[in-house]
Amino acid sequence: MATRVKGKVEVPVKDPAPVDAPPDQPIPAQPAPRPKDAPKTMRQLREVREGKRASRAKPAENVLRQGLHLERVPDPSVLVLFGATGDLAYRKVIPAMYHLWRTNLLPHEFLLIAVGRRPYEDDDYRAEVRKGLDEFSRVLPIDEAAWASFSERIMYDRCDFTDPAGFDRLASRLDEIDTEHATRGNRLFYLATQPSQFADLVAQLGRVGLDHERHDGGWRRIVIEKPFGHDLDSAKKLNREVGKVFRESQVYRIDHYLGKETVRNLLVFRFGNGIFEPLWNRRYVDHVQITVAESIGIENRGAFYEETGASRDVLQNHLLQLVSLVAMEPPATFEADPLRDEKVKVLRAIASPADSPGNVVRGQYGPGWVAATQVPGYREEQDVDPLSETETFVAARLTIDDWRWSGVPFYVRTGKRLPKRSTEIAIQFREVPHRLFREAATEPDPNLLAIRIQPDEGIMLRFGAKVPGLGMAIRPVTMDFTYGSAFNIDSPDAYETLILDALQGDASLFTRADEVEEAWSIVDPIIDMWASSPAPEFANYDAGTWGPAEADEMIARDGKRWRRI
């Protein structure tokens, strides 16, 4: 049943309308929410259709928006980037904005106010941005015409984050910009600073009233980079501090993993295909392995990593996000809160592996060879304590105590200086119930579905096939889908996706406060347990290997082994 709209009132009719209908027949339109004072009786319906009764209902929504599948251009707005002279700004945030601009996805009435402590003039800062783009842009060379118009929209604001007067000046300047550039009071504050500055920045923004959304539609949003706290208590405290100033609907916590094309495809793969979801449960899945492997070390971030470690850096956010996306129930709609509600339910159903100490393993790399290059051990890295107990590897056996996943272990691992960079989700299906081919030269392996997040984004399904010949030999073969071959399309960087979403007010791919806290409540007990245990004998794995032997032993106890990636 389709609908037609007569005037502003919805009237159900059969679809499609006959094309040879007389010209006074209404043209089919799209369904819109039924207004409260819509006609209810048959007479009212008929009179509306005949034009004898006018509805007093206001259009409930802008029906012209229906079906516009072109990426909607965000409202005129100002993006205020704190930490504008930092590495993240030059490497990720500004290149992402440049690409959005280059592809006409930012509004014409757009300004970037870069806030930092260094004494730059606008032109000096633009020159630094250009240098950054020449080095980090994913599409080179830079489009000079696009750069010329983009750079005109960059302004630098020198501000010491500890100086309240600086925020007063910023507030006045933003008001002037609204007047001069028609940005209509819409502001996105992006905190790309040290995490320790988040709370103070938010408080200052609140003090000068930059959080207040205007009655005439001017919106205010804030993007906060991870890490969201250092543990459960600090996360709660940060959420509390942010919550004193901004409503949760104004807060966008970025975990860039959620903006990656393959991670977003995971939702399409699961909920847009009919053949996988029926198998996606304890009845058919033997176990799940999720690996986030990095071949790089700590890249001159010794001081940061000493306080963080693999658990806080990756397990608490990227890994648990991937677990929740794999394990979640289908949301009612693909909107921010229904989606995040389902993810939170998964996190709540995960018992901390610290409850069973053998279910979590930590490691720290020693010297070794990675990609034919000799590399030092973690304790020899710059700014690292020579007796450091910080973990650079963590593996855990998680269980999700719900109807769908009860009894299915989720093995997760992440580490630095592993043999290769690779992020992958592997769904290992159960063996067939009856071994029909036990007499065959080789028995079929259980089916496996591997979703590669990076590099070589794609999906692989493994199944057994008979080797041609007279005998009955079975060999595993794969059906392999590679993004690069099927879609030779320039995929946007995760930051482009997420910044555009934040400008458009779509929080689906951002982390909600309760998600952050639930994730910490899984990781916190692990860290507490380690803090109260004897110091481990680090280093316990060589750089260029797949982590400590204890990780292999952990999974071997269940009769399984880590996938060779």
Next chain:
Amino acid sequence: MALNEPVLRWSARAHSIAEIETELARIWAKQDLTTEMEGAPARHIAARTSVMNLVVIARRPEIAERGAATIQALTGRHPSRTIVVQSADPDGPSWLDARIEAHCVLPREDAPETCAETIHLTAGGEAGRHLSAIVTPLIVHDLPVTVWWPGEPPFTSRAAYDLLSGADRLVVDGSTWNGDGLERMREMAGLLDVTRLAISDFALIRQSRWREAIASVFDDPDFLPYLGSLRRIAVTYATHDETGAPGSTNIVKPIYHVAWLASRLGMSVVKPLAIVAERPAASRSKPAPGGRPMVSRGMAATLSQGRGEVAVVLRPVVSPMPAGTTLRVELLAERRGSELRADVTAEAEAVHVRVWQDGVEAFERRFLAARRGEVDLLAEAIETGRREDIATVSLRAAAKLVGGPIPPAGARPVS
């Protein structure tokens, strides 16, 4: 080999459908198909990759060449089995001449090449009239079939109907049709009821940024109530014909603007489009000495929205822009004694929106919109899934605006 640049890896000729099928099988049956570049090690060529069948109906060789070049540019993005069909010598004996090619692209330095086939097919005599009989045996089954029909598709012919009834999507460019394009537009709308075709018209796709711009006016909660009280829609378009004679300029694009608005707002057609009568000679202003003669006053229609009537005006203006290009869309809404006027105009690479509420300027925005070539338009048409709602309802609404009975598809004898 440059990344993403298609390279010809196989070419063969055939003179019957059976020979074409044999050649296609030969391309992919070759084990370990590799290629050697000068001084470079042999590279493995991936097995065929196809995500759809793309059929191009080209009535002239230059259209066929242009179509094939456009599709080659999409090889990496949408690897397809492409069949480019031309007819020749319609009064001669039946014959078939085909060139079968495999084009490959290198998506990444370390990846195997991805290849797709193109069949250039010329059919002479009677064979050229039975498009479906030529195309159907050559399509890869289970993959969607898109028919790209540049030029003037004879929608009411039996041959077109047979071909299109077996296709999933038809891609056309209504803004290139002869005359005002309205008759063919009505014929195309008729296909919606007798086939399951999704229709993509470049003329409509090109206007996406206009739609975004017009919709943006009513995102403002203060202006949203006016959406139910439109009183006038005026579209100004470019013409090169200084007389503005009816039918001299293709007006498919201007009509789509009105049709989209009418379909979204549930408007009914009270009076279909008709040529606006000339002013009486006495009231006509004479052109200034050396000035241009006045062009036609265009076309007008009346729609209804609730109890109110909406005047529609399509107005030609002599302009150096391509004929039929939309230059301006004006909307006038009245509600409780208050008036909202929106003026959307084309600029070099932008669409400019200005809104006045009771004579006071209340809103202004620019939407950047780089002009898109055929490759981008075809890619977007292909990427749109199934029957796209905007395309379907806008085309139906356009047909009603044009008025008159819609000719049934396939009702005419084979042309």
